[in-house]
Amino acid sequence: MREMFLCPVCGEMLTESEKLYRCAKNHSFDKARSGYVNLLPVKQKHAKLPGDNPEMVRARRDFLNQGYYQHLQETLCEAVKNRMPSGGVLLDAGCGEGYYTKKMADILPEDCTCIGIDISKTATDLASRADKKTKYAVGSVFHLPVGEKQVSVLVSVFAPYCHAEFLRVLKAGGFLIMAIPAEKHLWELKTAVYDKPYENQVRDYELENFVFQQKITTEKEIFLSRPEDIKNLFQMTPYAYRTSPHEKERLEKLETLSVRTAFEILIYQKEA
Numbered sequence: 415m416r417e418m419f420l421c422p423v424c425g426e427m428l429t430e431s432e433k434l435y436r437c438a439k440n441h442s443f444d445k446a447r448s449g450y451v452n453l454l455p456v457k458q459k460h461a462k463l464p465g466d467n468p469e470m471v472r473a474r475r476d477f478l479n480q481g482y483y484q485h486l487q488e489t490l491c492e493a494v495k496n497r498m499p500s501g502g503v504l505l506d507a508g509c510g511e512g513y514y515t516k517k518m519a520d521i522l523p524e525d526c527t528c529i530g531i532d533i534s535k536t537a538t539d540l541a542s543r544a545d546k547k548t549k550y551a552v553g554s555v556f557h558l559p560v561g562e563k564q565v566s567v568l569v570s571v572f573a574p575y576c577h578a579e580f581l582r583v584l585k586a587g588g589f590l591i592m593a594i595p596a597e598k599h600l601w602e603l604k605t606a607v608y609d610k611p612y613e614n615q616v617r618d619y620e621l622e623n624f625v626f627q628q629k630i631t632t633e634k635e636i637f638l639s640r641p642e643d644i645k646n647l648f649q650m651t652p653y654a655y656r657t658s659p660h661e662k663e664r665l666e667k668l669e670t671l672s673v674r675t676a677f678e679i680l681i682y683q684k685e686a
């Protein structure tokens with residue numbers, strides 16, 4: 415078995431056994447019943463429940479399970495598959511409940527290793543229940559419990575970005591694949607709810623120590639026929655908490671909605 419995780423106490427490699435992970439200095443970390451391991455030290459835990467809370471996680475899971483973002487899932491899988499070397503390691507940093515992680519693990523050859531890390535325990539637990547191929551850990555992208563130059567492809571889908579850590583864990587020549595919302599993503603939802611809707615800001619593509627390789631755009635208009643799908647989608651967005659009461663009221667009244675989904679997949683290669 416290929417060992418991937420580092421001890422959050424001393425930084426030594428952790429060895430996995432049936433029920434736990436242990437390092438050479440005998441620090442040990444039990445696996446949860448679903449299989450993930452919690453490697454988030456208390457000092458990195460800035461909230462009682464860091465990351466997405468159970469309500470946000472369930473909203474996203476219920477929405478994604480309807481297949482509305484399947485076009486992104488497929489495009490991402492294709493991008494990963496084409497770049498993964500034989501025997502390579504994939505890391506999904508900020509993997510949530512593993513909607514994209516599981517599919518990537520399913521399509522990669524058996525000799526590849528998949529890891530998913532998220533700071534939310536609820537999300538990691540759900541991911542781990544549904545996917546036995548990937549090794550899941552609770553941890554932060556700002557202190558990844560993964561050794562230097564171990565990762566062949568690092569995927570980051572709408573998750574926090576940590577330049578120093580991504581650079582540290584990637585092998586020379588390894589790939590960073592990032593998915594971000596495009597300018598018009600969810601435009602019709604925003605215009606239906608907000609007094610003053612704004613387009614998403616698409617940032618500058620340059621990243622130090624990475625060579626920008628390719629941008630892939632994927633777009634699809636989706637039809638939401640159930641009010642709960644509209645609410646779940648809204649709950650997944652960063653603006654859910656910045657909405658005024660009268661804008662929330664408009665959201666509550668929506669019964670169906672046709673909305674554009676638009677994503678950019680940005681592909682970078684770490685300099686050799």
Ligand SMILES: C[S@@+](CC[C@H](N)C(=O)[O-])C[C@H]1O[C@@H](n2cnc3c(N)ncnc32)[C@H](O)[C@@H]1O
Nearest residue numbers: 465466508509510532533534554555571572573
């Ligand atoms: C918008 S969600 C995306 C989840 C998943 N990639 C997806 O697209 O379904 C962002 C995720 O980042 C996680 N997150 C937030 N801060 C984090 C951190 N410091 N380290 C790791 N994950 C973090 C959240 O818990 C959440 O699951």
Ligand SMILES: [Zn+2]
Nearest residue numbers: 421424437441
């Ligand atoms: Zn240790």
